[in-house]
Amino acid sequence: MNGAARGTIDKPLIDRTAAASGVRRFLLLGGALILAGASLALFGRSYGQMALLATFGFLSVVGIGAIFAAALGVLRFSSRANDGGIARDYLDSARTGLLILDRRGQVVYANRAYGDLTGAARAGEVRTLERMLAREAEATEAVYHLANLARDGRSGQREFRLAHSLAPSGRDKDSPCWYRVSVRPLATRGGQMQAWQILDITADRKHEESSFQDLQHAIDYLDKAPAGFFAADGEHRIAYLNATLAEWLDLDLSDVKPYERSFLEFLAPASRTVYVERSKAQAESIDDLDLVSGSGKSLPVRLLRRPVQDDSAAPGTVRTLVLDRSGDNEAATPVELAEARFTRFFNSSPMAIATLNPGGRVVRFNAVFRRIFGAEAAEGATGFQMAIRESGHEAFRKALSDASDGRSGILPVDAEVIGDGPRTVRLYLSAVPKIGADSDECAIVYGVDITQQRALEEQIAQSQRMQAIGNLAGGIAHDFNNVLTIITASVDFLLLNHRTGDPSFQDLLLIKQSANRAASLVRQLLAYSRRQTMRPKMLNLTDVVADMHLLLKRVSGDHAALERHHARDLWPVMADIGQFEQVITNLVQNARDAMPSGGKISITTRNVPASEASGFGYSELTDGDYVLVEVTDTGTGMPAEVAERIFEPFFTTKEIGKGTGLGLSMVYGIIKQSNGYIFVDSTQGKGTTFRIFLPRFVPTETLGVSSDSTAAVVSGAKMDLSGTETILLVEDEDHVRAGNVRALKMRGYDVQEAASGVEALEVLEELDGKIDLVVSDVVMPEMDGPTLLREMRKTRPDLKFIFVSGYAEEAFAKNMPEGEKFGFLAKPFSLKELAVAVKTMLNED
Numbered sequence: 035m036n037g038a039a040r041g042t043i044d045k046p047l048i049d050r051t052a053a054a055s056g057v058r059r060f061l062l063l064g065g066a067l068i069l070a071g072a073s074l075a076l077f078g079r080s081y082g083q084m085a086l087l088a089t090f091g092f093l094s095v096v097g098i099g100a101i102f103a104a105a106l107g108v109l110r111f112s113s114r115a116n117d118g119g120i121a122r123d124y125l126d127s128a129r130t131g132l133l134i135l136d137r138r139g140q141v142v143y144a145n146r147a148y149g150d151l152t153g154a155a156r157a158g159e160v161r162t163l164e165r166m167l168a169r170e171a172e173a174t175e176a177v178y179h180l181a182n183l184a185r186d187g188r189s190g191q192r193e194f195r196l197a198h199s200l201a202p203s204g205r206d207k208d209s210p211c212w213y214r215v216s217v218r219p220l221a222t223r224g225g226q227m228q229a230w231q232i233l234d235i236t237a238d239r240k241h242e243e244s245s246f247q248d249l250q251h252a253i254d255y256l257d258k259a260p261a262g263f264f265a266a267d268g269e270h271r272i273a274y275l276n277a278t279l280a281e282w283l284d285l286d287l288s289d290v291k292p293y294e295r296s297f298l299e300f301l302a303p304a305s306r307t308v309y310v311e312r313s314k315a316q317a318e319s320i321d322d323l324d325l326v327s328g329s330g331k332s333l334p335v336r337l338l339r340r341p342v343q344d345d346s347a348a349p350g351t352v353r354t355l356v357l358d359r360s361g362d363n364e365a366a367t368p369v370e371l372a373e374a375r376f377t378r379f380f381n382s383s384p385m386a387i388a389t390l391n392p393g394g395r396v397v398r399f400n401a402v403f404r405r406i407f408g409a410e411a412a413e414g415a416t417g418f419q420m421a422i423r424e425s426g427h428e429a430f431r432k433a434l435s436d437a438s439d440g441r442s443g444i445l446p447v448d449a450e451v452i453g454d455g456p457r458t459v460r461l462y463l464s465a466v467p468k469i470g471a472d473s474d475e476c477a478i479v480y481g482v483d484i485t486q487q488r489a490l491e492e493q494i495a496q497s498q499r500m501q502a503i504g505n506l507a508g509g510i511a512h513d514f515n516n517v518l519t520i521i522t523a524s525v526d527f528l529l530l531n532h533r534t535g536d537p538s539f540q541d542l543l544l545i546k547q548s549a550n551r552a553a554s555l556v557r558q559l560l561a562y563s564r565r566q567t568m569r570p571k572m573l574n575l576t577d578v579v580a581d582m583h584l585l586l587k588r589v590s591g592d593h594a595a596l597e598r599h600h601a602r603d604l605w606p607v608m609a610d611i612g613q614f615e616q617v618i619t620n621l622v623q624n625a626r627d628a629m630p631s632g633g634k635i636s637i638t639t640r641n642v643p644a645s646e647a648s649g650f651g652y653s654e655l656t657d658g659d660y661v662l663v664e665v666t667d668t669g670t671g672m673p674a675e676v677a678e679r680i681f682e683p684f685f686t687t688k689e690i691g692k693g694t695g696l697g698l699s700m701v702y703g704i705i706k707q708s709n710g711y712i713f714v715d716s717t718q719g720k721g722t723t724f725r726i727f728l729p730r731f732v733p734t735e736t737l738g739v740s741s742d743s744t745a746a747v748v749s750g751a752k753m754d755l756s757g758t759e760t761i762l763l764v765e766d767e768d769h770v771r772a773g774n775v776r777a778l779k780m781r782g783y784d785v786q787e788a789a790s791g792v793e794a795l796e797v798l799e800e801l802d803g804k805i806d807l808v809v810s811d812v813v814m815p816e817m818d819g820p821t822l823l824r825e826m827r828k829t830r831p832d833l834k835f836i837f838v839s840g841y842a843e844e845a846f847a848k849n850m851p852e853g854e855k856f857g858f859l860a861k862p863f864s865l866k867e868l869a870v871a872v873k874t875m876l877n878e879d
Contacts, residue, residue, distance in 0.1 A: 046126050047149040048141065048157035133230040134220065135162065142227060151213075151232055153201035163215060163230055172196055173213075180217045184228045189218035193235065212239045257287075261357055262335070265342075268350020270297045270313065279356055284328035300325050302332060308401040309337075311409060313352070316341050322359065334359040386459070386481035389466065391474040392438045394418050394431075398475075406459060406481060407451060418479070422449040422459075430461065437465040437477030448484070457485045489653055514552070516767050518862035521549045523773035526865040549862070570608045570708065572731055575639050575661055576600040582615055586637075589622050593632040594667075596622070601640035607661050607728040613704045620701050621665040621724050628669030628722060638664040642727065650725075655711055659730035664723055671718040680714055755869040759806035759876055760784045764794045764822065765838070766814045774809070777865040778872065791817025795825060803830050807876055809859075809868075812839035823856065834875050838863075 262279030426449030
């Protein structure tokens with residue numbers, strides 16, 4: 035039912051406000067007429083009594099008549115009759131029902147639409163929404179809420195659904211309806227009022243439901259399409275993807291939230307670079323790439339990308355159609371499958387592949403080629419050779435010329451790539467026949483990144499060179515130790531026969547001091563070759579460096595500021611404290627010499643977990659936890675060619691006579707023998723940093739204890755060095771053996787001697803095993819010392835043994851059976867040190 039059908043759409047159903055206003059106007063008119071008649075009666079002096087009474091009566095009758103006429107609507111005053119007429123006409127013809135209540139809740143105004151929506155045909159049937167919907171459970175809460183807002187002078191709006199229409203005569207009785215109800219306060223001269231509005235929105239809701247169903251159908255069609263689809267923003271975050279693509283990627287569609295996952299996660303590493311580069315162009319493209327599903331399965335696809343240009347999408351949004359290019363696609367033709375297989379091989383190859391024209395320009399390339407040589411070399415017009423350094427241009431031009439001539443067997447070209455860091459590639463060129471009239475391809479170039487291989491080769495070469503030098507140094511040191519042992523023993527014998535006042539005594543002391551200095555140089559050579567004696571124990575490097583502070587202050591001198599920075603809770607390490615102190619002292623001394631004009635020396639210690647160790651970029655450094663010691667100076671630094679040779683023996687940049695070149699080589703050997711690493715980073719004019727990485731030591735309940743060594747006995751200890759025991763002395767050097775035999779016989783021992791291990795076994799058998807101690811060299815012909823020990827203890831398990839060697843104890847102790855006990859005396863040694871070692875071993879239980 036609507037107002038247009040009845041022809042009364044322009045009239046309100048009830049308007050008590052307009053009626054009250056007309057009555058007031060008519061009363062005012064009548065009062066005015068009565069007042070005018072009374073005035074004439076009172077002030078009309080020139081008229082007679084009758085005339086005055088007649089006039090007053092006439093005016094009174096007219097006034098009373100006008101009052102009744104105005105009240106009945108017969109009489110209208112046009113001066114203000116049209117005030118608000120336009121607004122009232124608009125409200126009466128509005129589609130929205132309007133109901134105005136006064137502050138007592140009484141109906142003041144209701145337009146025709148309100149009557150049509152609520153089923154009120156006459157003014158007496160108009161009811162408020164509170165009363166009308168009080169028993170409608172679906173609308174009670176909404177209307178109650180709006181009523182409370184109205185009482186508080188606030189506005190509000192609610193929508194609700196009813197199982198039937200409020201005006202059942204206007205539609206199907208059982209048809210559900212949707213209504214939108216609102217309320218707002220009205221401030222008038224008569225006080226606060228409430229304006230209630232009601233609108234039937236059933237048709238709008240049906241349209242929305244229809245549109246939603248159409249959208250659901252469209253999404254369903256898209257989800258079940260035989261091709262994948264997704265939309266992503268400028269940062270490659272997925273805004274939407276269909277069910278087909280989610281299935282290919284092994285994703286649960288319900289778990290995929292907009293803009294949470296990046297499409298780059300599902301691209302193979304080789305395809306990722308191509309996709310990102312193409313995205314920067316913001317243009318339509320067709321790319322054959324590989325996707326990687328959640329299960330790790332690779333899927334070759336073709337991506338048809340189209341950027342969204344309209345304002346409805348965010349900037350950078352791209353919609354992409356994904357086509358399956360695998361062999362499982364039954365709809366694909368053999369040609370398409372062959373193309374897909376080639377594309378997959380081409381893009382997934384771990385090496386760079388490209389085709390070149392005779393001018394060296396790239397015609398086609400894969401993702402790895404672009405990653406290694408850059409976008410300019412791949413897509414530019416300058417030619418591929420501009421991506422490599424000039425040193426490789428000539429060889430590349432010759433190889434390309436051979437390929438253009440169709441020759442085979444072209445030699446590979448090693449070239450350095452122009453870029454931020456050093457990178458070396460090996461280029462293989464092969465000729466290709468011309469395909470098609472428009473094709474200008476003449477060669478295929480395959481590029482293999484051999485940067486790591488080159489670094490490894492250089493590292494191995496450096497290691498082999500250092501090892502060879504170390505072996506040479508160790509061999510020289512071993513032979514020189516025998517010579518020094520003879521010299522030291524001979525001098526000791528001579529000093530026994532010369533008193534202090536003898537003229538030759540000072541010369542003998544000078545010889546012994548020179549021999550001791552030579553022995554110190556030999557120890558440095560042995561340190562470099564990692565064959566010197568080490569006594570490692572668990573250390574806290576912070577404590578060690580702190581204890582050395584006064585010594586290091588004197589070493590650094592007054593012109594250099596020495597600073598120490600130590601981290602908390604430093605991990606323990608296993609190292610020889612004396613050797614480590616020598617390392618730090620040597621590095622501080624070198625730092626001081628590198629700062630002739632003064633500067634700062636910093637010593638830093640801290641923990642380096644395995645996750646951080648790889649970040650230093652040292653390929654030689656293996657995975658693990660380390661304690662790092664850094665010695666940094668602000669001196670002159672050194673060029674790269676000097677830094678490469680800094681640890682080589684006898685290599686020095688100091689003036690002649692101011693250095694032997696063995697200091698840093700000794701440091702290198704000590705750190706290596708401690709299972710650590712040492713590296714140097716230097717920049718000319720800015721300073722040098724030495725980094726020492728020592729492996730973290732984790733203490734256990736049972737620690738392996740090295741063999742007891744008599745070398746640790748203080749040579750000057752006051753003890754009785756004489757004895758009568760039988761000692762077997764085994765030494766292949768005649769002069770060394772003779773000196774040692776003489777020294778022991780002077781102490782009262784019964785000394786038997788042998789020149790080899792085989793001879794020593796014969797002596798043991800002749801004496802029926804009655805030997806108290808064996809003193810044997812380690813390195814001997816026919817049979818070495820460790821083998822001699824094993825053979826002798828087969829018959830004499832409790833036989834005491836002392837090894838004498840110029841090498842470290844660990845150099846041969848690792849080849850000994852577990853649990854074997856023996857003493858050790860390092861060459862060169864004095865006669866007293868030999869006597870102390872023998873006496874100490876004989877006194878052991």
